[in-house]
Amino acid sequence: MHLHWKNHETVKVICKPCKPGQAQQYAEELARLSKGIVIDIKPNNIIIFYRGKNYVQPKVMSPPDTLSKAK
Secondary structure, X not given: OHHHHOOOOEEEEEOOOOOOOHHHHHHHHHHHHHOOEEEXXXXXXXXXXXXXXXXXXXXXXXXXXXXXXXX
């Protein structure tokens, strides 16, 4: 999200394995972690975030311990 927000003000997140009503929980958690603002949650599990007017890009873009492609 932060890499996309580098050039754009909004980002669209698609939740593929979402159960009905679970997109709201994902939106709240992503908003808390990214400090973005949820604009809308579409019926087909698409969440649209706004980065905010006073957005400051974090120094570390991704966590240091991520999964490899094989995993």
